[in-house]
Amino acid sequence: MPELEPHRIVRLEDDAVVVLDQRRLPDAEVELRCASAAEVAEAIRVLAVRGAPAIGIAAAYAMALAAERGEDLDVARDVLASSRPTAVNLRWALDAMREDPTPERAARVHADEVQRCRRMGAHAAELFPPGARVLTHCNAGGLATGGYGTALGAVRAAFEEGRVAHVWVGETRPLLQGARLTAWELEQLGIPHAVIADGAAASFIGNGDIDLIVTGADRIAANGDTANKIGTYGLAVLAAHHRIPLVVVAPTSTLDPTAASGDEIPIEERDPAEVTTRFAARNPAFDVTPGELVTAIVTERGVHRVPYAETLPRETAAAR
Ligand code: MRU
Numbered sequence: 029m030p031e032l033e034p035h036r037i038v039r040l041e042d043d044a045v046v047v048l049d050q051r052r053l054p055d056a057e058v059e060l061r062c063a064s065a066a067e068v069a070e071a072i073r074v075l076a077v078r079g080a081p082a083i084g085i086a087a088a089y090a091m092a093l094a095a096e097r098g099e100d101l102d103v104a105r106d107v108l109a110s111s112r113p114t115a116v117n118l119r120w121a122l123d124a125m126r127e128d129p130t131p132e133r134a135a136r137v138h139a140d141e142v143q144r145c146r147r148m149g150a151h152a153a154e155l156f157p158p159g160a161r162v163l164t165h166c167n168a169g170g171l172a173t174g175g176y177g178t179a180l181g182a183v184r185a186a187f188e189e190g191r192v193a194h195v196w197v198g199e200t201r202p203l204l205q206g207a208r209l210t211a212w213e214l215e216q217l218g219i220p221h222a223v224i225a226d227g228a229a230a231s232f233i234g235n236g237d238i239d240l241i242v243t244g245a246d247r248i249a250a251n252g253d254t255a256n257k258i259g260t261y262g263l264a265v266l267a268a269h270h271r272i273p274l275v276v277v278a279p280t281s282t283l284d285p286t287a288a289s290g291d292e293i294p295i296e297e298r299d300p301a302e303v304t305t306r307f308a309a310r311n312p313a314f315d316v317t318p319g320e321l322v323t324a325i326v327t328e329r330g331v332h333r334v335p336y337a338e339t340l341p342r343e344t345a346a347a348r
Contacts, residue, residue: 071086081173105126115247160192161237165256196229276317
């Protein structure tokens, strides 16, 4: 399968962090050069680079760039940490860079995330029934993780084992990460797919056209409550009602053992103009799915099931 190579998604050059500008996809493959930590923070804020692991990786490269440029590292860390509030990977990557803000350490953060994705994919593929018709939401592919993908990595691994017949792609209003990014990645991978409007998911599930829902996550609390792109909670309720599994695939860098439940996860509220400029609007970027509605949480270490509070915190401790 053609590979969206990790260095094309985000990389460090001598004078800049370079990202594939995800705002321009799928129409144009344009790179954005960020010459300082503040410019990387802005690229994260405007979603030129997005997806929980990918923003952590971009921030890690930004810290290495800041160190090379002689920037004040506390200021750089603060500006990056405040660029987006929900994905805990950002804080995790900044912590990883604290002792050793070098290009080598940042490259290791990047390589480790891609490696984790491959391991998650292998574990998660086992949860796909043969010939599965899968629904995914937002984009949890290589673009979102610096390579390979979490939920889409699982789809990819399962497809290679003959377990995926078709992928339904929720378009993901308002910024269309599904319709623009996930569909683009699936096209490149040669995996059969079709985009549906977010509001169409219920009738597809009700009609028996979907066997499994698989998504990524931005932050998972100790009890399994999962913050992910707005709309995921609704899909989880649908999945429970129609008795199909909802599987969350996410690396240990997305687990937040300091949050006892989803109540402690900050939810980013973005510019209402992303929804409409004509009327008053609200634009929460994420929602929290209660852990009891998540059938399984798959990390690079294996498959977790309810009650998550018994196993997830132990896993985070082991991974750090
Ligand atoms: O606002 P976005 O596009 O950064 O939201 C991303 C998601 O919700 C993804 O599902 C999540 O980050 C997991 S990516 C592997």
